[in-house]
Amino acid sequence: MQRRSDREMELPADAEPDHEGGSSRRQFIRRLAAISAGLTVAAPLARGVAVTEESLPKSPPPDPADLNGLTQINLKINGSTERLAIDPRVTLLDALRDRLELTGTKKGCDRGACGACTVHVDGKRVLSCLTLAVMVQGKEISTIEGLAKGQELHPVQAAFIECDGFQCGYCTPGQIMSAVACINEGRTGSDGEIREFMSGNLCRCGAYPNIVDAIKVAAAKMRGGVN
Amino acid sequence: MRPFVFESLSSPQQAASRNGPDSAFIAGGTTIIDLMKLEVMTPSRLVDVNGLPMSGIEMGEDGLRIGALEKMSAVAIHPEVIAHYPVISEALLRSASGQIRNMASIGGNLLQRTRCGYFRDVNTPCNKREPGSGCSAIDGENRMHAILGTSPSCIATHTSDLAVALVALDTSIRIQNGTEERLIKLDDFYLVPGDTPDRENQLRPGDLITEIRVPKLPWAKRSTYLKIRDRDSYEFALTSAAVVLDVDGDKIRDVRIAVGGVGTKPWNLPKVSQALIGKPLKEAALVEAAKLAVEGANPSKHNGFKIDLVQRTIVRALVNLGDLA
Numbered sequence: 001m002q003r004r005s006d007r008e009m010e011l012p013a014d015a016e017p018d019h020e021g022g023s024s025r026r027q028f029i030r031r032l033a034a035i036s037a038g039l040t041v042a043a044p045l046a047r048g049v050a051v052t053e054e055s056l057p058k059s060p061p062p063d064p065a066d067l068n069g070l071t072q073i074n075l076k077i078n079g080s081t082e083r084l085a086i087d088p089r090v091t092l093l094d095a096l097r098d099r100l101e102l103t104g105t106k107k108g109c110d111r112g113a114c115g116a117c118t119v120h121v122d123g124k125r126v127l128s129c130l131t132l133a134v135m136v137q138g139k140e141i142s143t144i145e146g147l148a149k150g151q152e153l154h155p156v157q158a159a160f161i162e163c164d165g166f167q168c169g170y171c172t173p174g175q176i177m178s179a180v181a182c183i184n185e186g187r188t189g190s191d192g193e194i195r196e197f198m199s200g201n202l203c204r205c206g207a208y209p210n211i212v213d214a215i216k217v218a219a220a221k222m223r224g225g226v227n
Numbered sequence: 228m229r230p231f232v233f234e235s236l237s238s239p240q241q242a243a244s245r246n247g248p249d250s251a252f253i254a255g256g257t258t259i260i261d262l263m264k265l266e267v268m269t270p271s272r273l274v275d276v277n278g279l280p281m282s283g284i285e286m287g288e289d290g291l292r293i294g295a296l297e298k299m300s301a302v303a304i305h306p307e308v309i310a311h312y313p314v315i316s317e318a319l320l321r322s323a324s325g326q327i328r329n330m331a332s333i334g335g336n337l338l339q340r341t342r343c344g345y346f347r348d349v350n351t352p353c354n355k356r357e358p359g360s361g362c363s364a365i366d367g368e369n370r371m372h373a374i375l376g377t378s379p380s381c382i383a384t385h386t387s388d389l390a391v392a393l394v395a396l397d398t399s400i401r402i403q404n405g406t407e408e409r410l411i412k413l414d415d416f417y418l419v420p421g422d423t424p425d426r427e428n429q430l431r432p433g434d435l436i437t438e439i440r441v442p443k444l445p446w447a448k449r450s451t452y453l454k455i456r457d458r459d460s461y462e463f464a465l466t467s468a469a470v471v472l473d474v475d476g477d478k479i480r481d482v483r484i485a486v487g488g489v490g491t492k493p494w495n496l497p498k499v500s501q502a503l504i505g506k507p508l509k510e511a512a513l514v515e516a517a518k519l520a521v522e523g524a525n526p527s528k529h530n531g532f533k534i535d536l537v538q539r540t541i542v543r544a545l546v547n548l549g550d551l552a
Binding site: 071087088089091110111112115118124125126127130131132134135178181182185187195196197198199200201 | 228230231232233253256257260261264265273275277300323324325326327329330459460461
């Protein structure tokens with residue numbers, strides 16, 4: 001897989017042309033992202049012109065010299081180290097999706113309510129939307145892209161296919177990352193326990209019964225030493 | 228999210244000089260990142276405390292000591308916690324989700340902000356967020372709001388389940404400010420809103436919660452946390468009860484009760500506990516004593532149901548614990 005860090009505007013070699021403009025949907029989205037990333041720095045300043053005095057921050061703004069300088073960080077993701085220059089506001093989720101092109105991790109609510117952005121940090125499931133990228137330097141980050149061993153799916157991935165544990169698929173990467181952790185935590189003793197310990201992952205299609213089935217199937221395989 | 232300067236601390240003593248009015252500490256980040264995205268909190272300096280030596284879960288002569296940086300998930304499954312204070316483990320496991328419990332620190336849990344929708348919406352008046360701007364909840368949507376400890380300025384509930392359990396257990400927290408340290412009872416730490424709902428606790432500039440101390444209470448091994456909510460899991464409490472029970476035959480020798488989802492702070496109920504000491508562990512006596520829980524209650528338009536519900540929550544928790552069911 002081609003990953004990009006500081007090279008936003010490069011196009012991937014495998015970009016698929018669409019029917020109209022000859023550029024892929026992902027290229028289009030990336031251009032939009034690059035444009036909006038440029039706007040992000042200017043936005044607070046622009047807002048400052050329009051707001052009333054009462055709504056301004058009560059203290060002098062921080063030294064612009066501190067704010068304009070990006071922070072250099074190293075992230076260990078799925079076993080490889082990625083070097084990024086980022087604003088400290090960038091969440092792990094946005095770093096993964098917008099900077100490293102690891103778009104398997106999904107943005108749902110972006111407020112810690114839906115679980116679509118679940119990844120593992122040092123083996124524990126966490127929400128990447130509420131994690132600042134600058135705070136996970138040096139930690140082992142695992143995403144859905146790192147789960148399979150080459151062409152061999154992780155037992156949880158295989159079980160989701162076998163049990164039809166999804167419909168639209170948008171919540172699925174988060175469900176799978178959470179399910180792997182749920183099994184590792186030993187919380188698959190009953191359907192009720194699985195539901196309780198998977199409650200941080202919402203599925204608006206309502207595939208819950210099949211998700212529970214998939215976790216039971218995967219847990220049995222993993223206990224059997226398949227993976 | 229507004230711009231901020233990010234820095235990490237390496238010693239608790241440094242914290243005092245870093246915690247000015249426009250700076251904020253971050254540990255797990257599950258409250259503050261959310262509120263910074265909403266621009267409810269707009270610190271210009273964000274100070275990472277994760278590198279500080281504030282970890283460890285130890286059962287000693289005096290009771291349980293929990294470092295403020297310990298994660299909710301680690302405390303919830305700690306064998307000593309489960310053995311000696313099941314109410315703490317249960318309160319934590321009924322809080323948030325597996326992911327959030329892996330992120331949120333114990334110190335941060337105690338400082339989590341209210342889920343009042345008006346507090347979280349910068350386009351509406353809120354005395355807690357913007358002192359003097361008015362309370363949108365009093366005449367607004369207030370089903371989830373408090374009935375105890377309210378004021379004409381604020382009716383927002385305190386939402387930590389853990390804090391309810393810890394208040395029932397007479398817990399203290401250790402606070403460091405530079406080289407000074409002090410211990411304060413968690414029950415005293417939290418403030419009712421009065422005219423200053425923006426002041427939620429007794430933290431002063433430079434203060435850092437470093438440790439939680441739960442006193443030794445051998446009979447706390449018989450304790451439980453009952454949480455009533457709109458859905459089975461991953462939801463804040465409508466009402467909740469943390470209950471610790473000591474029985475002598477069929478009589479109540481001692482009991483501790485605190486409730487959540489109903490107060491502007493974790494609501495300790497010493498009067499209910501006092502009324503139950505020496506009483507038979509029978510449902511009728513429990514129902515009678517639980518009435519004292521709602522003395523002075525001030526329900527709003529949509530949350531009057533909590534008056535009955537919280538009494539039933541207390542009775543059910545005691546019944547469960549006393550094997551009366």
